Amino acid sequence: MSERRWPVPTAERLAELVGAALPFGLRSGSPRHAFHRDLYFDTPDGALRRRGASCRIRFDALDRRWLRFDAVVGGCEARVAEVEPRDILLGAAEPARRLRALVDPARLVVHTELEVERWARTAHFPLVPLPQLGLAYDTVTVRGSGAEPMFHELVLWRRRWAVLPVASVARALERRYGLLAAPAPTGRAERAAELRQALERGEASPAPTRRQVALVALAHGRIALCRAGTILRLPAEDGGGEEACRQALRRCFGHAEGEIRLLGVVPATDARPAVEVWLARRLRRDLTAAPPGELQWFAPDDVVARVGSPVLREPTTLAALAVAARSELVPEWSAAPLQRRGRGDSASDGEDGSRVTLSELRVPALPARALEADRPAPEQLINAHLSSLEFNARVLALAEESGTPLLARLRFLSIVSTNLDQFFMVEVGALKHRVAAGIGERSPDGLTPPEELDAIAIRLHALVARQYRCFHDLARGELSAHGIRVRDWDELGPDERGALDRRFAEEIAPLLTPKALTRAPGHPFPHCGDRRLSLAVVLRDEPGGPQHFAVVELPASVPRLQCSPGAIVPLEALVRAGLAALFPGREVVAAHAFRVTRAGDIQLDELATASFLQAVSEQVQRRPWGPVVRLEVEQTMPPALRELLQRELRFEESGMQSALGPSDVYEAPGLLDLSALSELATRAGPAGGTGGTGGGAARSGLDYAELTARDPFAGARSVSGVLDHGDVLVHHPYDSFEASFERFIAEAAEDPDVAAIKLTLYRPGGPSRIGELLRRAAAAGKDVSVFVELKARFDEQLNIGWAQSLEAAGIHVVTGLATLKTHAKIALVIRRAGGGGRTRRYAHIGSGNYNAETARAYSDLGLLTADAAIGDDLHRLFNELTGSSRPPQAQFRRLLVAPTDMLDRFLALIAREADHAHAGRGGRIRAKLNGLADVTVIRALYRAAQAGAIVDLIVRGICMLRPGVPGLSERIRVVSVLGRFLEHGRIYHFANGGEPEYYIGSADWRPRNLRRRVEVITPVRDPSAMARLDRLLEDELADPAAWTLASDGSYSRQLP
Incomplete structure (x- = not known):
């Protein structure tokens, strides 16, 4: 017997077997996931069954069809082109001809319909790449009866050229996993019939229904959603298969007419059943079929904008829309926003209702419990x-x-x-x-x-x-x-190709290593580097022969965009054109670019490590082997090659199984990885960095006008001399970083009266003048202490280099606190002042990194001060950072320090504004920050707004606060300002009943800043500095180019 099958009692047991080891040392490829539907035919009187014959048509998820006919003398199967079952049975395929010799196809009817979810894998010996056996792990649902029973099976069969007997492997599997061979009849249709009969006799109970149909109905470029109160969802129906899909059409549209197609099936989760996602087109739109206002039509971009909001988050709808979003059968999803129709068009009534719905639901109607700020509610x-x-x-x-x-x-x-x-x-x-x-x-x-x-x-x-x-x-x-043209190889002339061919041969080809994409001995699946562009190459040993695959990773040391006279050519185009040299004697059929992204967080046991630097270094080295979380491919890559990459990337040799799924595959219709456009911007003009301060490009109008930064200490003999008379607020890049902070450190390094320099480094970047100045200060005998945060994500290796080079220069270096990141941007200079051994402290507290490059591209704030109380606070904080591995424990008079007391003090400041509002003193809060995500702070802001305080927030990025909700946050406004420079500064203003307080520093109102990092916020008391912060807040709140956050989480703006 070449096939054996076993019943499996539960879905959980089947899932265990999918990953179970095989006997006899057999190795297995990665499991492949698929779905198919089987229709079994017979005459009403069972003529085929009586003669020991059977007939089956199989439909797979890609709508391919196979006809199989089995009889006592043997069977045969063929793929067929016909679409309708009747045409398939009457067709010219060999199984159809044999069938007609036994029975008239016109008499055949469907007697059993099965839907099969399958995980399949092949088994082979370690040194023999030819597959020996096939294994299928099937969940079978019996359609066409009210109960729709379900059963599970493991099927084992012998592959062609196999030398290992199926019976031996079957006995070993039965012994190891306790499998019991299926009793006769073992045919799947027969088992389905027996199970259905047992249900009808009441001798068995069906498996719980774990399947649902979701309908993606499209007409005139719009998608149908059902409205129930304040919730929008896709039409759905319990059950599965085409009949359930038609039933959903009848219920929602009043008829079952339309062209339908299965897009995919999503496995069940704890929150929802498995979902069959069906696409429906060519619908007769009867707007009276559904209850008034229930069925409405929306442009896809309107749907996308509200996904995940309280309006559109029903689990089945989310799962189905995720399938539609990636399907090439739904081009509307990625199309440009459509023009709205006028009243004369056929869809205007439904669209008018949809616009009303969107307007109504833009401010979500939250339940009463969600309007109580003290009562946590996800809404x-x-x-x-x-x-x-x-x-x-x-x-x-x-x-x-x-x-x-x-x-x-x-x-x-x-x-x-x-x-x-x-x-x-x-x-x-x-x-x-x-x-x-x-x-x-x-x-x-x-x-x-x-x-x-x-x-x-x-x-x-x-x-x-x-x-x-x-x-x-x-x-x-x-x-x-x-005159800036990005061109492919086919668009180049002979001279251009010749020059690039020579460049490829001399500079690029020596850096390339072709890697076979095979499981043959000695050729493991090649490791694909994180965010490295590669080519998947399709090869043949000879014309017409079988296809083979290989991977060529493009060298990171070569510019992605190659310049030639009159054109810019992507590196992959050069490599693709030169592949024949890498595979001599073989035919290069095609080559398609792809790119993988891997999970990047490092796992660090900070309390158990003996050497913090060594532990971070080891974890960073493991990062390139993290599980794959995204696969980007060229749009031209064929489905089979995509499936091969996806399957192999999920089960790499590293043993770290990835959760990579179909939704994680992203098509690039052109140049893959558009981060390379920064190269193009640099080559097209002298402007580099986000700020774009280059002169030539600015003069030609290609870039922003050149910025001339102000020198805040122009004409001053020394920074310390200015600070002795008052604080200085700096706003980069409008105030020069080099002429302010760098000068502050440079003077400290040279000043013989300076005894000590202390500062923190979070993202200092590459080698810089700051490092040179610190080493110069240490060489001059000054006490230099630097806290280098090694855990700055993706900058770990750079920071390790900083720590080692500074330590080699005799500087005292601290590399981190256990369980905390030190994100504070603080510097302290201790200087002898006059006789008697007195000292004076000079401090800098800011929002930006001590990095001259980012200071030109980021908008940041910093305070330079000689305030004694601030200096004392900062000195005590540095003592804790350098003298202890625990979080700071000191009490601070002026500074707000996280995680010590910053959260509590911010909450007290917010509560004070609520008290002012209650008392009629007009409470007001203004803040400018990068992110707002701390739930405790958000609820405090809700309470202040409910008390009557006005809250104006400028939040560049993440904002979890929901503004403008009546009864909860109608006094809260949130805007986002983006532009030439990355807005990175933090300002906090509290009106305080007419005695305003301003604060700046490194912390956002996010859990990580307030609870898991060392952060510093300083008060700003200098009147001119306070006035400057006030103007900055007012200007950004009044900026007509600012985006305003709506209650549903979307953003809009009204440009003049």
Whole structure:
């Protein structure tokens, strides 16, 4: 017998067997996931069954069809082109001809319909790559009866050329895993019939229904959603299969007419059943079929904007929309926003109702319990991950605006790609880890990890499509008009190709290593580097022969964009054109670019390590081997090659199984990885960095006008001399970093009266003047202490280098506190003042890193002061940072220090404004910060607003606070200001009944800043500095280009 099958009692037991080891040392490839539907035919009187024959048509998830006919003398199977079952049975395929010899196909009817979810794998010996056996792990649902029973099976069969007997492996599996061979009849249709009969006799109970149909109905470029109160969801129906889909159509549209197709099936979670996602088109839109107002039609971009909000977060709907968002069968999802129709068009009534719905639901109607600020409720909050994606959408909007200089538009496109890389590495990686670990804890706004991943996928596929539309518009328009052309190999002339061929042979080919994509002995699946561009190469040994695959990783040391006269050519185009030299004697059929992103967080046991620096270094070295969380491919890559990459990346040799799924595959319709556009912006003009301060490009109008930074100490003999008379507030890049902070450290390094310099480094970047000045100070005999934070994500290796080089120069270096990051931007200079041994402290407290490069691109604030109380506080903090491994314990008079007392003091300041409002003294809070995500702070702001305080917030990025909700936050306004420079400063203002207080520093109102980091916020008391902060807040709150956050989590702005 060449096949054996065993019944498996439960889905959980089947899942265990999928990953179980095989006997006889057999190795297994990674399991492949698939779905198919089987229709079994017979005459009403059972003519085929009586003659020992059977007939089956199989449909797979890609709508391919196979006809199989079995009889006593043998069987045969063939793939068929016909679509309808009747046409298949009457067709010319060999199984159909044999069938007609036995029975008239016109008499056949469907007697059993089975839907099968399958995990399949092949088994082979370690040194013999040919597969010996096939194994299928099937969950079978019997359709066509009210109960729709379900059963599970393991099937084992012998592959061609196998030398290992099936019977031997079957006995070994039975002994090891307690499998019991299926009794006769073992045919799947017969077992389904017996189970159905047992149900009818009441001798068995069906498996619980774990399947649901969700309908993605499209008409005139719009998608149908059902409205129930304040909730929007896709039409859905319990059950599965085409009949359940038609039933959903009948219930929602009053008829079952329409062209339907299965898009995919999503496995069940704890919050919902398995979901079959069906696409329905060519519908007859009967708007009277559903209850008035229930069924409405929305543009896909309106749907995307509300995914994850209280309006649109039903679990089945999220799962189904995630499938639609990635499907090539739903091009509307990535299309440009459609023009709204007028009243004369056929869809106007439904669209008018949809616009009313969107207007009504823009301010979510929260339940009464959610209006109590002291009572936690998920409806009070916006999802942090979706808020982060909204930030990137606003950055993308800057690239889309024609008023933004051309080179800046390229940089903004590049920034979006870089931000999304980090989003996948950190946020998506963490969510996938929770799913894999079975951690079902909901987010503060109430979504489970799978629901968050679905919502992210829906938003991201649309965002990436929008990003590529912007790039293509630029390439065809402004870039081309200025002679900047990104061209493929086919667009080049002979002379251009010749020059690039020589460059490839001399400079690029020696750096390439082709790697076979095979499981043959000695050729493990090649490791794909994190965020490294690669080519998947399709090869043949001879024309017409079988295809083989290989991977060629592009060298990171070579510029991605290669310049030739009159054109810029992507590196992958050069490598693709030169592949024949890497594979002599073989035919290069095709080569498709792809790129993987890996989870990037490091796992560090900070309390157990003996050497903190060594532990961080080891973990950073493991990062390139993290599980894959995203696969980007060229749009032209065929489905089979995508599936191969996805399957192999999920089960790499490293043993770290990835949760990579279909929603994590992103198509690039053109240049893959648009972060390379930063190279293009640099090459097209002398402006570098986000700020774009280059003169030539600015003069030509390609970039922002050159910025001349102010010298805040112009004409002063010394920084300390100025600070002896008052504080100085600096605002970079408008105030020169070199002429302020760098001068402050330079004078301290040279001043013989300076005894000590202390400062923190979080992201200092590469070698800089700051490092030189610190080493010079140490060489002069000064006491220099530097706290280098090794755990600054993705800068760990740079910071390790800083720590080692500073320590080698005799500087006292501290490299971290256990369980905390030191994010504070603080510096202290201790100087002898006159005789008698008296000293005076000079301090800098800021929001930005001590990094001259980022100081030109980021907008940051810093306070230089000789205030005795601030200096004393800062000195005590440095003593704790350098003298203890525990969190700071000291009490501070002026400074707000996290995690010691910052949260409590901010809460007290907010509560004070609520008290002022209660007393009629007009409480007001204004804040400018990068992110607002601490739930305790958010609820304190809600309480202040309910008490009558006015709250105005300028939040650049993540904001979980939901503004403008009547009864909760109608006195809270949130805006986001983005532009030429990355807004990085933090300002906190409390009106205090007419005695205003201002604070600046490094901390946002996020849990990590207030609870898991060492942060410093300082009061600003100098009148001129306070006035400058006031103007800055008022200007940004009144900025017509600012985005305003709506209650549903979306952003909009009214440009003049």
